[in-house]
Amino acid sequence: MNNAQAESPIAVIDYGAGNLRSVVRALTKVGAALRVTADAAEVLAAPAVVLPGVGATLDTMNSLERLGLVAAIRNSVGAGKPFLGICVGMQVLCEQSEEFGPHPCLGVVGGSVRRLPGGQKVPQIGWNQLRYAPTTAAHPLFAGIPDGSDFYFVHSYYCDLADPAIVAATTDYGTAFPSALLRDNLAAVQFHPEKSGRWGLQLLSNFIHWAAH
Known part of the structure; x- marks a missing residue:
């Protein structure tokens, strides 16, 4: 596992997410230099950014807006x-979420957040497989992680992405939903790498290596 570090600390955004400590612990384990912060200026100054999260999109957006982090996140991606x-x-x-009624989100990617379909237990809690898009295995974030690897999920909603070209992996749970996205410098995953054992730590290590180059 590669323990390369960015020259400056990676910003891990602290807006009160319940998985913040476990994300920080996992990133530290694979060698990351981190700055846990709710300061927009520190987010903008960082060479790379991690946005953790559990719970509802509405609560998350309310917290990000209250802390003045919305523009910092958009600008960091941009x-x-x-x-x-x-x-x-x-x-x-x-762009938006239907959780607890329609509301806007960051709008960094096109699409809507929708509830997992009926017919199976919701939320999905547990291990499930990723199925890569054709070019995903060659991306630095997924280096050394085989197609079909299991990751740990806890969620009731998923991203219905408008652009299929940014879907890096899908997972089946009543429907085939995007479980990872990649677009230029932007990456996001529906699963919890910090709870996903070997492959989760590999993904976080890959992110650190990517951030350092």
Whole structure:
């Protein structure tokens, strides 16, 4: 596992997400230099950014707006720095969400956040497989992680992405939903790498390596 570090600390955005500590612990384990912050200026100054998340998109957006982080996130993605969204941190990148009634999200990518379909237990809690898009295995974020690997999910909603070209992986749970997206410097995953054992740590290590180059 590669323990390359960025020259300056990666910003891990602290807006009160319940998985913040476990994300920080996992990133530290694979050698990351981190700055946990709710300061927009520190997010903008960082060479790379991680947006963790659990819970609801509405609560997340309310917290990001209250802390003045919405523009910082949009500008960080627009500036071309490596950016990783995790779980709800992926969902809020969409234009809107239907969770607790329709509301706007960050609008970094086109699409809507929708509830998983009926016919199976919701939320999905547990291990499930990724199925890569044709070019995903060659991307630095997924280096060394085989197609079909299992990752740990906890979610009731998913991103219905408008552009199929940015769907890096799908997972089946009543429907084939996007479980990872890639667009230039932007990456996001619906699963929890910090809870996904070997492959989750590999993905986080890959992100650090990507951020450092």
